[in-house]
Amino acid sequence: MKCFPFEWLGHxxxxxxxxxxxxxxxxxxxxxxxxxAGAITARNLSPRATGVVCAAIAVLSFLxxxxxxxxxxxxxxxxxxxxxxxxxxxxxxxxxxxxxxxRCRATSLILTYWTDRWFGADPFxxxxxxxxxxxxxxxLVFAMGMWRPIGWRVSAVAACFFAVSQRHHEAVIWYxxxxxxxVFFFILLSFLSWVRWLQSESGxxxxxxxxxxxxxxxxLSKESAVTLPPLLLLAGVFQRRDLRVLLARILPFxxxxxxxxxxxxxxxxxxxxxxxxxxxxLDAPFVQVLLRSSWKLAWFWGVAAIVALLVWKAREWSRLxxxxxxxxxxxxxxxxxxxxxxxxxxxxxxxxxVGMALLVAVALVEFHARTAPRxxxxxxxxxxxxxxxxxxxxxxxxxxxxFEIRAQPTERLLKMAALTRSSIHVKCFPYDRSVADLALQIxxxxxxxxxxxxxxxxxxxxxxxxxxxxxxxxxxxx
Numbered sequence: 001m002k003c004f005p006f007e008w009l010g011h012x013x014x015x016x017x018x019x020x021x022x023x024x025x026x027x028x029x030x031x032x033x034x035x036x037a038g039a040i041t042a043r044n045l046s047p048r049a050t051g052v053v054c055a056a057i058a059v060l061s062f063l064x065x066x067x068x069x070x071x072x073x074x075x076x077x078x079x080x081x082x083x084x085x086x087x088x089x090x091x092x093x094x095x096x097x098x099x100x101x102x103r104c105r106a107t108s109l110i111l112t113y114w115t116d117r118w119f120g121a122d123p124f125x126x127x128x129x130x131x132x133x134x135x136x137x138x139x140l141v142f143a144m145g146m147w148r149p150i151g152w153r154v155s156a157v158a159a160c161f162f163a164v165s166q167r168h169h170e171a172v173i174w175y176x177x178x179x180x181x182x183v184f185f186f187i188l189l190s191f192l193s194w195v196r197w198l199q200s201e202s203g204x205x206x207x208x209x210x211x212x213x214x215x216x217x218x219x220l221s222k223e224s225a226v227t228l229p230p231l232l233l234l235a236g237v238f239q240r241r242d243l244r245v246l247l248a249r250i251l252p253f254x255x256x257x258x259x260x261x262x263x264x265x266x267x268x269x270x271x272x273x274x275x276x277x278x279x280x281x282l283d284a285p286f287v288q289v290l291l292r293s294s295w296k297l298a299w300f301w302g303v304a305a306i307v308a309l310l311v312w313k314a315r316e317w318s319r320l321x322x323x324x325x326x327x328x329x330x331x332x333x334x335x336x337x338x339x340x341x342x343x344x345x346x347x348x349x350x351x352x353x354v355g356m357a358l359l360v361a362v363a364l365v366e367f368h369a370r371t372a373p374r375x376x377x378x379x380x381x382x383x384x385x386x387x388x389x390x391x392x393x394x395x396x397x398x399x400x401x402x403f404e405i406r407a408q409p410t411e412r413l414l415k416m417a418a419l420t421r422s423s424i425h426v427k428c429f430p431y432d433r434s435v436a437d438l439a440l441q442i443x444x445x446x447x448x449x450x451x452x453x454x455x456x457x458x459x460x461x462x463x464x465x466x467x468x469x470x471x472x473x474x475x476x477x478x
Contacts, residue, residue, distance in 0.1 A: 053142055053159065057142060060160055061135045061164070063388070067396055069128055072411050073407065074403060075410065077123075078438035078442055079438060083102060088109045088111075096109065101273065107186075108179045108182050130173070130178060131172060134172045137162075139159065141159040141162045141354055142159035149323060154320065154362060157365060161364075164387075166391045167297055171346070180348065183218050184350055186217040186218035187215075187218045187351065188354075193208070194207070194211040199239070208249065216256075224335070224351065226334060229257050231330055236249075238319065286333070293352075294329070305364075308367065312366060314366050331354075332349075364380070409436075410439040412469060416467055417444050424452055425466050426452055427466055429468075440452070
């Protein structure tokens, strides 16, 4: 049989014999020439097919990131927990409202507060919560198949690649990056509700107002929520809706974004990120940062996908490729004004990774269409296995070691505090001193109160001990 019948995943006994890699590559093997967008409609996406893809997404996410559940807290994780305790309870919301920086991260602080209250400061639970949100976000990428220009076939593959990708690893592994996961979650919910409204034949406005409500939650999650109005415009343009009606419907979103940014800019004299040695600057070389970051995001599989599609002259996919490219550019833009790194850090690539996942998915669908007549499913099975192994091994071997190094300063300090009842003279420490203080407050509950003295000299008391974590042993993640 030269074509893989999609219906096997939903009917009959054939589906039970499919190997695990079918969870990653879920499409009709007859290829894009009959249906360029890969748009398998919701009507013939069977419950079994949906279950297979959802299970594959969960398995791939755990396969890639489960090892990171063993990591301790890392530096700003302690700051996140402390802020959650300060602002997360209902009694802390008035103070949160007046904090010009952290009111834009309210959802993460509230979630952190309740996680801490229900389970205590257990690193495993906090990391597990991040991983579960990543799985939910990957499922939302799969749900993008409801948008006709994408279709379920491409979205299924894109979601599986997104779930296992190492490129945005920091957003999943580092708990302090929780705002990235939550702003993604609400932006995707808003975008999907908008698409539902665009494609609705009943004229119902409920999806529209649901989109607006989710946008409000996105703005309470991270400043990058301002990228949503351009994404909504992108969807409307490719849906070929009347431009005047489209702009009128987007206007409330755009006005909220302008007001949101205006409040931040008005508080720039007291806003931390405008005054902490160059976190954010409107004078940043954003074009160079955008190009450099897009290249890093695309390497390796994105570049391979682009080259392959050019060699194959697969013009039938051009519409979807424009969508993927525009998605990357739009979602990267706010981060291109950050000045503390020459390219966008990995945690900030989380939303842009959707565009790259779509690009890779298109190339995989086209590859299968071209190789299936001669090699059946062997070619796509082999390529999928190589891609999964590449992503997972990079996370397991390289990134895991780097995060373990990140955690060492506070872990060694906690061990020393558990062994001594005297003051600790901290002679060298790679993080801000507040991280050391918070680490002892949050995780040193079983030890006697330990005084930290930050200086570069030897302990001046007979019962004092010195602590030093040589910054030369500490390596920042790329």
